[in-house]
Amino acid sequence: MNAPEDYFGEPVAEHYDESSADMFEPELLDATAGLLAGLAGRGRALEFAVGTGRVALPLAERGVEVHGIDLSRAMVSRLRAKPGGDAIGVTIGDIVTTRVEGTFSLVYLVFNTIMNLTTQEAQVDCFRNAAAHLAPGGCFLVEVGVPDLRRLPPGQNVVPFHVGEETLGFDVYDTATQAMSSHHVRVAGGRGEYRAIPFRYVWPAELDLMARIAGLRLRDRWEGWSRQPFTAESRHHVSVWEKPAE
Known part of the structure:
Protein backbone atom coordinates (compact mmCIF):
# COMPACT_ATOMS: atom_id res chain seq x y z
CA MET A 1 0.00 0.00 0.00
CA ASP A 148 -25.76 12.53 0.42
CA LEU A 149 -26.73 10.87 -2.84
CA ARG A 150 -30.44 11.53 -2.36
CA ARG A 151 -29.66 15.18 -3.14
CA LEU A 152 -28.29 14.28 -6.58
CA PRO A 153 -30.82 14.53 -9.41
CA PRO A 154 -30.11 12.48 -12.57
CA GLY A 155 -27.09 13.83 -14.41
CA GLN A 156 -25.72 15.85 -11.47
CA ASN A 157 -22.63 14.92 -9.46
CA VAL A 158 -22.02 18.06 -7.36
CA VAL A 159 -23.58 18.97 -3.98
CA PRO A 160 -22.72 22.32 -2.31
CA PHE A 161 -22.30 22.12 1.46
CA HIS A 162 -21.41 25.76 2.20
CA VAL A 163 -21.95 29.02 0.36
CA GLY A 164 -20.76 32.19 2.09
CA GLU A 165 -19.44 35.63 1.22
CA GLU A 166 -15.81 34.54 1.58
CA THR A 167 -15.99 30.75 1.41
CA LEU A 168 -17.51 28.17 -0.91
CA GLY A 169 -17.55 24.42 -0.44
CA PHE A 170 -18.92 21.62 -2.61
CA ASP A 171 -18.60 17.85 -2.91
CA VAL A 172 -18.16 15.95 -6.17
CA TYR A 173 -19.38 12.33 -6.30
CA ASP A 174 -18.58 9.39 -8.55
CA THR A 175 -21.36 6.91 -7.82
CA ALA A 176 -19.67 4.17 -9.87
CA THR A 177 -16.59 4.00 -7.62
CA GLN A 178 -17.76 5.66 -4.35
CA ALA A 179 -14.99 8.19 -4.86
CA MET A 180 -15.74 11.76 -3.89
CA SER A 181 -13.84 14.96 -3.28
CA SER A 182 -14.48 18.06 -1.22
CA HIS A 183 -13.55 21.40 -2.77
CA HIS A 184 -12.92 24.52 -0.71
CA VAL A 185 -12.63 28.06 -2.09
CA ARG A 186 -11.65 30.88 0.27
CA VAL A 187 -11.27 34.56 -0.58
CA ALA A 188 -9.23 36.64 1.86
CA GLY A 189 -7.65 40.04 1.33
CA GLY A 190 -8.67 40.09 -2.30
CA ARG A 191 -6.89 36.80 -3.01
CA GLY A 192 -8.45 33.42 -3.63
CA GLU A 193 -7.32 30.08 -2.20
CA TYR A 194 -8.44 26.68 -3.45
CA ARG A 195 -7.87 23.18 -2.15
CA ALA A 196 -9.43 19.80 -2.81
CA ILE A 197 -9.36 16.68 -0.65
CA PRO A 198 -10.23 13.19 -1.94
CA PHE A 199 -12.52 10.86 0.00
CA ARG A 200 -14.29 7.54 -0.37
CA TYR A 201 -17.85 7.58 0.90
Missing part, protein backbone atom coordinates in the same frame (compact mmCIF):
# COMPACT_ATOMS: atom_id res chain seq x y z
CA ASN A 2 1.33 3.45 -0.92
CA ALA A 3 2.10 5.87 1.89
CA PRO A 4 -0.91 8.13 2.52
CA GLU A 5 -0.64 11.78 1.56
CA ASP A 6 -0.93 14.42 4.26
CA TYR A 7 -3.67 16.85 3.21
CA PHE A 8 -3.59 18.61 6.59
CA GLY A 9 -0.27 20.41 6.45
CA GLU A 10 0.50 23.90 7.67
CA PRO A 11 -1.86 25.82 5.32
CA VAL A 12 -4.84 23.74 6.55
CA ALA A 13 -3.73 23.44 10.17
CA GLU A 14 -3.38 27.22 10.43
CA HIS A 15 -7.13 27.74 9.91
CA TYR A 16 -8.49 24.33 10.94
CA ASP A 17 -10.08 25.21 14.28
CA GLU A 18 -11.53 28.42 12.87
CA SER A 19 -13.00 26.68 9.83
CA SER A 20 -14.52 23.95 12.04
CA ALA A 21 -15.84 26.33 14.70
CA ASP A 22 -19.29 24.72 14.83
CA MET A 23 -17.64 21.43 15.86
CA PHE A 24 -16.20 23.16 18.95
CA GLU A 25 -19.58 24.09 20.40
CA PRO A 26 -19.46 23.31 24.15
CA GLU A 27 -22.75 21.38 24.10
CA LEU A 28 -21.53 19.14 21.27
CA LEU A 29 -18.13 18.52 22.88
CA ASP A 30 -19.75 17.77 26.23
CA ALA A 31 -22.00 15.14 24.64
CA THR A 32 -19.08 13.73 22.63
CA ALA A 33 -16.69 13.47 25.57
CA GLY A 34 -19.42 12.08 27.80
CA LEU A 35 -20.29 9.25 25.43
CA LEU A 36 -16.63 8.40 24.80
CA ALA A 37 -15.77 8.47 28.50
CA GLY A 38 -18.60 6.05 29.19
CA LEU A 39 -17.27 3.64 26.57
CA ALA A 40 -13.68 3.95 27.80
CA GLY A 41 -14.65 3.29 31.40
CA ARG A 42 -11.48 2.90 33.47
CA GLY A 43 -9.39 1.97 30.44
CA ARG A 44 -7.34 3.94 27.95
CA ALA A 45 -8.65 5.58 24.76
CA LEU A 46 -6.89 5.84 21.39
CA GLU A 47 -7.98 8.48 18.90
CA PHE A 48 -7.26 7.78 15.25
CA ALA A 49 -6.46 11.16 13.57
CA VAL A 50 -6.25 13.14 16.80
CA GLY A 51 -5.60 16.41 14.93
CA THR A 52 -5.62 19.57 17.03
CA GLY A 53 -7.16 17.79 20.01
CA ARG A 54 -10.75 18.97 19.59
CA VAL A 55 -12.07 15.74 21.17
CA ALA A 56 -8.99 14.34 22.92
CA LEU A 57 -8.61 17.31 25.26
CA PRO A 58 -12.15 17.37 26.71
CA LEU A 59 -12.04 13.58 26.98
CA ALA A 60 -8.78 13.76 28.94
CA GLU A 61 -10.35 16.39 31.20
CA ARG A 62 -12.84 13.70 32.22
CA GLY A 63 -9.99 11.58 33.59
CA VAL A 64 -9.51 9.27 30.59
CA GLU A 65 -5.94 8.53 29.52
CA VAL A 66 -5.87 9.44 25.82
CA HIS A 67 -3.30 8.64 23.17
CA GLY A 68 -3.53 9.73 19.54
CA ILE A 69 -2.25 8.83 16.09
CA ASP A 70 -1.98 11.47 13.38
CA LEU A 71 -0.14 11.88 10.10
CA SER A 72 0.05 15.68 10.28
CA ARG A 73 2.81 17.21 12.40
CA ALA A 74 1.29 20.64 11.74
CA MET A 75 -2.04 19.60 13.30
CA VAL A 76 -0.31 17.97 16.26
CA SER A 77 1.72 21.13 16.90
CA ARG A 78 -1.61 22.96 17.43
CA LEU A 79 -2.62 20.31 19.94
CA ARG A 80 0.66 20.69 21.79
CA ALA A 81 0.17 24.47 22.06
CA LYS A 82 -3.20 24.12 23.86
CA PRO A 83 -3.62 23.79 27.63
CA GLY A 84 -3.33 20.11 28.51
CA GLY A 85 -1.92 19.25 25.09
CA ASP A 86 1.33 17.90 26.52
CA ALA A 87 -0.61 15.25 28.43
CA ILE A 88 -1.87 13.62 25.22
CA GLY A 89 0.59 11.07 23.90
CA VAL A 90 0.78 11.21 20.10
CA THR A 91 2.33 8.83 17.60
CA ILE A 92 3.01 10.29 14.16
CA GLY A 93 1.76 7.94 11.47
CA ASP A 94 -1.25 6.81 9.48
CA ILE A 95 -4.32 5.17 11.01
CA VAL A 96 -4.11 2.12 8.73
CA THR A 97 -0.75 0.65 9.73
CA THR A 98 0.61 2.56 12.75
CA ARG A 99 0.64 0.62 16.01
CA VAL A 100 0.77 2.01 19.54
CA GLU A 101 2.13 -0.03 22.44
CA GLY A 102 -0.41 -1.66 24.74
CA THR A 103 -4.16 -2.17 24.47
CA PHE A 104 -7.12 0.16 24.81
CA SER A 105 -10.72 -0.14 25.92
CA LEU A 106 -11.76 2.38 23.25
CA VAL A 107 -10.51 3.36 19.80
CA TYR A 108 -12.43 6.16 18.08
CA LEU A 109 -12.43 7.99 14.75
CA VAL A 110 -14.62 11.08 14.35
CA PHE A 111 -15.72 13.84 11.96
CA ASN A 112 -15.90 11.77 8.72
CA THR A 113 -12.21 10.86 8.88
CA ILE A 114 -12.82 7.24 7.85
CA MET A 115 -13.58 8.71 4.40
CA ASN A 116 -10.07 10.20 4.19
CA LEU A 117 -9.02 6.63 3.42
CA THR A 118 -9.73 6.56 -0.29
CA THR A 119 -9.88 2.81 -0.95
CA GLN A 120 -12.05 0.07 0.49
CA GLU A 121 -8.89 -1.88 1.29
CA ALA A 122 -7.55 0.95 3.44
CA GLN A 123 -10.86 1.33 5.26
CA VAL A 124 -10.97 -2.40 6.02
CA ASP A 125 -7.37 -2.29 7.26
CA CYS A 126 -8.27 0.67 9.50
CA PHE A 127 -10.89 -1.52 11.17
CA ARG A 128 -8.31 -4.29 11.53
CA ASN A 129 -5.85 -1.83 13.07
CA ALA A 130 -8.49 -0.66 15.53
CA ALA A 131 -9.34 -4.24 16.48
CA ALA A 132 -5.65 -5.03 17.02
CA HIS A 133 -5.43 -2.20 19.58
CA LEU A 134 -8.55 -3.22 21.50
CA ALA A 135 -8.63 -5.30 24.63
CA PRO A 136 -11.34 -8.00 24.65
CA GLY A 137 -14.67 -6.29 25.24
CA GLY A 138 -13.31 -2.99 23.92
CA CYS A 139 -15.10 -0.79 21.39
CA PHE A 140 -14.33 0.97 18.12
CA LEU A 141 -16.43 4.10 17.49
CA VAL A 142 -16.78 5.88 14.15
CA GLU A 143 -18.62 9.15 13.46
CA VAL A 144 -19.36 9.69 9.76
CA GLY A 145 -21.97 11.11 7.44
CA VAL A 146 -24.46 9.11 5.44
CA PRO A 147 -23.69 9.62 1.71
CA VAL A 202 -19.07 4.53 2.74
CA TRP A 203 -22.48 3.19 3.78
CA PRO A 204 -23.39 2.04 7.32
CA ALA A 205 -23.98 -1.53 6.14
CA GLU A 206 -20.58 -1.56 4.44
CA LEU A 207 -18.95 -0.42 7.67
CA ASP A 208 -20.69 -3.26 9.50
CA LEU A 209 -19.17 -5.73 7.06
CA MET A 210 -15.72 -4.18 7.51
CA ALA A 211 -16.15 -4.56 11.25
CA ARG A 212 -17.11 -8.21 10.85
CA ILE A 213 -14.00 -8.83 8.73
CA ALA A 214 -11.96 -7.33 11.59
CA GLY A 215 -13.65 -9.55 14.15
CA LEU A 216 -15.92 -6.87 15.60
CA ARG A 217 -19.71 -6.81 15.96
CA LEU A 218 -22.16 -3.91 15.92
CA ARG A 219 -23.20 -2.82 19.39
CA ASP A 220 -24.94 0.54 18.87
CA ARG A 221 -25.76 3.03 16.14
CA TRP A 222 -27.19 6.49 16.76
CA GLU A 223 -27.85 9.56 14.66
CA GLY A 224 -25.60 11.70 16.83
CA TRP A 225 -23.72 12.10 20.09
CA SER A 226 -26.90 12.54 22.13
CA ARG A 227 -27.89 8.99 21.13
CA GLN A 228 -30.81 10.00 18.95
CA PRO A 229 -32.30 7.01 17.08
CA PHE A 230 -30.76 6.33 13.67
CA THR A 231 -33.44 6.39 10.95
CA ALA A 232 -33.77 6.41 7.17
CA GLU A 233 -33.70 10.22 7.33
CA SER A 234 -30.48 10.47 9.36
CA ARG A 235 -27.64 12.26 7.59
CA HIS A 236 -24.96 11.23 10.11
CA HIS A 237 -24.31 8.33 12.42
CA VAL A 238 -22.21 7.43 15.40
CA SER A 239 -21.61 3.68 15.37
CA VAL A 240 -19.97 1.43 17.94
CA TRP A 241 -18.56 -2.03 17.25
CA GLU A 242 -17.38 -4.32 20.03
CA LYS A 243 -14.53 -6.79 20.21
CA PRO A 244 -15.90 -10.02 21.74
CA ALA A 245 -14.65 -10.80 25.21
CA GLU A 246 -12.39 -13.81 25.49
Whole structure:
Protein backbone atom coordinates (compact mmCIF):
# COMPACT_ATOMS: atom_id res chain seq x y z
CA MET A 1 0.00 0.00 0.00
CA ASN A 2 1.33 3.45 -0.92
CA ALA A 3 2.10 5.87 1.89
CA PRO A 4 -0.91 8.13 2.52
CA GLU A 5 -0.64 11.78 1.56
CA ASP A 6 -0.93 14.42 4.26
CA TYR A 7 -3.67 16.85 3.21
CA PHE A 8 -3.59 18.61 6.59
CA GLY A 9 -0.27 20.41 6.45
CA GLU A 10 0.50 23.90 7.67
CA PRO A 11 -1.86 25.82 5.32
CA VAL A 12 -4.84 23.74 6.55
CA ALA A 13 -3.73 23.44 10.17
CA GLU A 14 -3.38 27.22 10.43
CA HIS A 15 -7.13 27.74 9.91
CA TYR A 16 -8.49 24.33 10.94
CA ASP A 17 -10.08 25.21 14.28
CA GLU A 18 -11.53 28.42 12.87
CA SER A 19 -13.00 26.68 9.83
CA SER A 20 -14.52 23.95 12.04
CA ALA A 21 -15.84 26.33 14.70
CA ASP A 22 -19.29 24.72 14.83
CA MET A 23 -17.64 21.43 15.86
CA PHE A 24 -16.20 23.16 18.95
CA GLU A 25 -19.58 24.09 20.40
CA PRO A 26 -19.46 23.31 24.15
CA GLU A 27 -22.75 21.38 24.10
CA LEU A 28 -21.53 19.14 21.27
CA LEU A 29 -18.13 18.52 22.88
CA ASP A 30 -19.75 17.77 26.23
CA ALA A 31 -22.00 15.14 24.64
CA THR A 32 -19.08 13.73 22.63
CA ALA A 33 -16.69 13.47 25.57
CA GLY A 34 -19.42 12.08 27.80
CA LEU A 35 -20.29 9.25 25.43
CA LEU A 36 -16.63 8.40 24.80
CA ALA A 37 -15.77 8.47 28.50
CA GLY A 38 -18.60 6.05 29.19
CA LEU A 39 -17.27 3.64 26.57
CA ALA A 40 -13.68 3.95 27.80
CA GLY A 41 -14.65 3.29 31.40
CA ARG A 42 -11.48 2.90 33.47
CA GLY A 43 -9.39 1.97 30.44
CA ARG A 44 -7.34 3.94 27.95
CA ALA A 45 -8.65 5.58 24.76
CA LEU A 46 -6.89 5.84 21.39
CA GLU A 47 -7.98 8.48 18.90
CA PHE A 48 -7.26 7.78 15.25
CA ALA A 49 -6.46 11.16 13.57
CA VAL A 50 -6.25 13.14 16.80
CA GLY A 51 -5.60 16.41 14.93
CA THR A 52 -5.62 19.57 17.03
CA GLY A 53 -7.16 17.79 20.01
CA ARG A 54 -10.75 18.97 19.59
CA VAL A 55 -12.07 15.74 21.17
CA ALA A 56 -8.99 14.34 22.92
CA LEU A 57 -8.61 17.31 25.26
CA PRO A 58 -12.15 17.37 26.71
CA LEU A 59 -12.04 13.58 26.98
CA ALA A 60 -8.78 13.76 28.94
CA GLU A 61 -10.35 16.39 31.20
CA ARG A 62 -12.84 13.70 32.22
CA GLY A 63 -9.99 11.58 33.59
CA VAL A 64 -9.51 9.27 30.59
CA GLU A 65 -5.94 8.53 29.52
CA VAL A 66 -5.87 9.44 25.82
CA HIS A 67 -3.30 8.64 23.17
CA GLY A 68 -3.53 9.73 19.54
CA ILE A 69 -2.25 8.83 16.09
CA ASP A 70 -1.98 11.47 13.38
CA LEU A 71 -0.14 11.88 10.10
CA SER A 72 0.05 15.68 10.28
CA ARG A 73 2.81 17.21 12.40
CA ALA A 74 1.29 20.64 11.74
CA MET A 75 -2.04 19.60 13.30
CA VAL A 76 -0.31 17.97 16.26
CA SER A 77 1.72 21.13 16.90
CA ARG A 78 -1.61 22.96 17.43
CA LEU A 79 -2.62 20.31 19.94
CA ARG A 80 0.66 20.69 21.79
CA ALA A 81 0.17 24.47 22.06
CA LYS A 82 -3.20 24.12 23.86
CA PRO A 83 -3.62 23.79 27.63
CA GLY A 84 -3.33 20.11 28.51
CA GLY A 85 -1.92 19.25 25.09
CA ASP A 86 1.33 17.90 26.52
CA ALA A 87 -0.61 15.25 28.43
CA ILE A 88 -1.87 13.62 25.22
CA GLY A 89 0.59 11.07 23.90
CA VAL A 90 0.78 11.21 20.10
CA THR A 91 2.33 8.83 17.60
CA ILE A 92 3.01 10.29 14.16
CA GLY A 93 1.76 7.94 11.47
CA ASP A 94 -1.25 6.81 9.48
CA ILE A 95 -4.32 5.17 11.01
CA VAL A 96 -4.11 2.12 8.73
CA THR A 97 -0.75 0.65 9.73
CA THR A 98 0.61 2.56 12.75
CA ARG A 99 0.64 0.62 16.01
CA VAL A 100 0.77 2.01 19.54
CA GLU A 101 2.13 -0.03 22.44
CA GLY A 102 -0.41 -1.66 24.74
CA THR A 103 -4.16 -2.17 24.47
CA PHE A 104 -7.12 0.16 24.81
CA SER A 105 -10.72 -0.14 25.92
CA LEU A 106 -11.76 2.38 23.25
CA VAL A 107 -10.51 3.36 19.80
CA TYR A 108 -12.43 6.16 18.08
CA LEU A 109 -12.43 7.99 14.75
CA VAL A 110 -14.62 11.08 14.35
CA PHE A 111 -15.72 13.84 11.96
CA ASN A 112 -15.90 11.77 8.72
CA THR A 113 -12.21 10.86 8.88
CA ILE A 114 -12.82 7.24 7.85
CA MET A 115 -13.58 8.71 4.40
CA ASN A 116 -10.07 10.20 4.19
CA LEU A 117 -9.02 6.63 3.42
CA THR A 118 -9.73 6.56 -0.29
CA THR A 119 -9.88 2.81 -0.95
CA GLN A 120 -12.05 0.07 0.49
CA GLU A 121 -8.89 -1.88 1.29
CA ALA A 122 -7.55 0.95 3.44
CA GLN A 123 -10.86 1.33 5.26
CA VAL A 124 -10.97 -2.40 6.02
CA ASP A 125 -7.37 -2.29 7.26
CA CYS A 126 -8.27 0.67 9.50
CA PHE A 127 -10.89 -1.52 11.17
CA ARG A 128 -8.31 -4.29 11.53
CA ASN A 129 -5.85 -1.83 13.07
CA ALA A 130 -8.49 -0.66 15.53
CA ALA A 131 -9.34 -4.24 16.48
CA ALA A 132 -5.65 -5.03 17.02
CA HIS A 133 -5.43 -2.20 19.58
CA LEU A 134 -8.55 -3.22 21.50
CA ALA A 135 -8.63 -5.30 24.63
CA PRO A 136 -11.34 -8.00 24.65
CA GLY A 137 -14.67 -6.29 25.24
CA GLY A 138 -13.31 -2.99 23.92
CA CYS A 139 -15.10 -0.79 21.39
CA PHE A 140 -14.33 0.97 18.12
CA LEU A 141 -16.43 4.10 17.49
CA VAL A 142 -16.78 5.88 14.15
CA GLU A 143 -18.62 9.15 13.46
CA VAL A 144 -19.36 9.69 9.76
CA GLY A 145 -21.97 11.11 7.44
CA VAL A 146 -24.46 9.11 5.44
CA PRO A 147 -23.69 9.62 1.71
CA ASP A 148 -25.76 12.53 0.42
CA LEU A 149 -26.73 10.87 -2.84
CA ARG A 150 -30.44 11.53 -2.36
CA ARG A 151 -29.66 15.18 -3.14
CA LEU A 152 -28.29 14.28 -6.58
CA PRO A 153 -30.82 14.53 -9.41
CA PRO A 154 -30.11 12.48 -12.57
CA GLY A 155 -27.09 13.83 -14.41
CA GLN A 156 -25.72 15.85 -11.47
CA ASN A 157 -22.63 14.92 -9.46
CA VAL A 158 -22.02 18.06 -7.36
CA VAL A 159 -23.58 18.97 -3.98
CA PRO A 160 -22.72 22.32 -2.31
CA PHE A 161 -22.30 22.12 1.46
CA HIS A 162 -21.41 25.76 2.20
CA VAL A 163 -21.95 29.02 0.36
CA GLY A 164 -20.76 32.19 2.09
CA GLU A 165 -19.44 35.63 1.22
CA GLU A 166 -15.81 34.54 1.58
CA THR A 167 -15.99 30.75 1.41
CA LEU A 168 -17.51 28.17 -0.91
CA GLY A 169 -17.55 24.42 -0.44
CA PHE A 170 -18.92 21.62 -2.61
CA ASP A 171 -18.60 17.85 -2.91
CA VAL A 172 -18.16 15.95 -6.17
CA TYR A 173 -19.38 12.33 -6.30
CA ASP A 174 -18.58 9.39 -8.55
CA THR A 175 -21.36 6.91 -7.82
CA ALA A 176 -19.67 4.17 -9.87
CA THR A 177 -16.59 4.00 -7.62
CA GLN A 178 -17.76 5.66 -4.35
CA ALA A 179 -14.99 8.19 -4.86
CA MET A 180 -15.74 11.76 -3.89
CA SER A 181 -13.84 14.96 -3.28
CA SER A 182 -14.48 18.06 -1.22
CA HIS A 183 -13.55 21.40 -2.77
CA HIS A 184 -12.92 24.52 -0.71
CA VAL A 185 -12.63 28.06 -2.09
CA ARG A 186 -11.65 30.88 0.27
CA VAL A 187 -11.27 34.56 -0.58
CA ALA A 188 -9.23 36.64 1.86
CA GLY A 189 -7.65 40.04 1.33
CA GLY A 190 -8.67 40.09 -2.30
CA ARG A 191 -6.89 36.80 -3.01
CA GLY A 192 -8.45 33.42 -3.63
CA GLU A 193 -7.32 30.08 -2.20
CA TYR A 194 -8.44 26.68 -3.45
CA ARG A 195 -7.87 23.18 -2.15
CA ALA A 196 -9.43 19.80 -2.81
CA ILE A 197 -9.36 16.68 -0.65
CA PRO A 198 -10.23 13.19 -1.94
CA PHE A 199 -12.52 10.86 0.00
CA ARG A 200 -14.29 7.54 -0.37
CA TYR A 201 -17.85 7.58 0.90
CA VAL A 202 -19.07 4.53 2.74
CA TRP A 203 -22.48 3.19 3.78
CA PRO A 204 -23.39 2.04 7.32
CA ALA A 205 -23.98 -1.53 6.14
CA GLU A 206 -20.58 -1.56 4.44
CA LEU A 207 -18.95 -0.42 7.67
CA ASP A 208 -20.69 -3.26 9.50
CA LEU A 209 -19.17 -5.73 7.06
CA MET A 210 -15.72 -4.18 7.51
CA ALA A 211 -16.15 -4.56 11.25
CA ARG A 212 -17.11 -8.21 10.85
CA ILE A 213 -14.00 -8.83 8.73
CA ALA A 214 -11.96 -7.33 11.59
CA GLY A 215 -13.65 -9.55 14.15
CA LEU A 216 -15.92 -6.87 15.60
CA ARG A 217 -19.71 -6.81 15.96
CA LEU A 218 -22.16 -3.91 15.92
CA ARG A 219 -23.20 -2.82 19.39
CA ASP A 220 -24.94 0.54 18.87
CA ARG A 221 -25.76 3.03 16.14
CA TRP A 222 -27.19 6.49 16.76
CA GLU A 223 -27.85 9.56 14.66
CA GLY A 224 -25.60 11.70 16.83
CA TRP A 225 -23.72 12.10 20.09
CA SER A 226 -26.90 12.54 22.13
CA ARG A 227 -27.89 8.99 21.13
CA GLN A 228 -30.81 10.00 18.95
CA PRO A 229 -32.30 7.01 17.08
CA PHE A 230 -30.76 6.33 13.67
CA THR A 231 -33.44 6.39 10.95
CA ALA A 232 -33.77 6.41 7.17
CA GLU A 233 -33.70 10.22 7.33
CA SER A 234 -30.48 10.47 9.36
CA ARG A 235 -27.64 12.26 7.59
CA HIS A 236 -24.96 11.23 10.11
CA HIS A 237 -24.31 8.33 12.42
CA VAL A 238 -22.21 7.43 15.40
CA SER A 239 -21.61 3.68 15.37
CA VAL A 240 -19.97 1.43 17.94
CA TRP A 241 -18.56 -2.03 17.25
CA GLU A 242 -17.38 -4.32 20.03
CA LYS A 243 -14.53 -6.79 20.21
CA PRO A 244 -15.90 -10.02 21.74
CA ALA A 245 -14.65 -10.80 25.21
CA GLU A 246 -12.39 -13.81 25.49
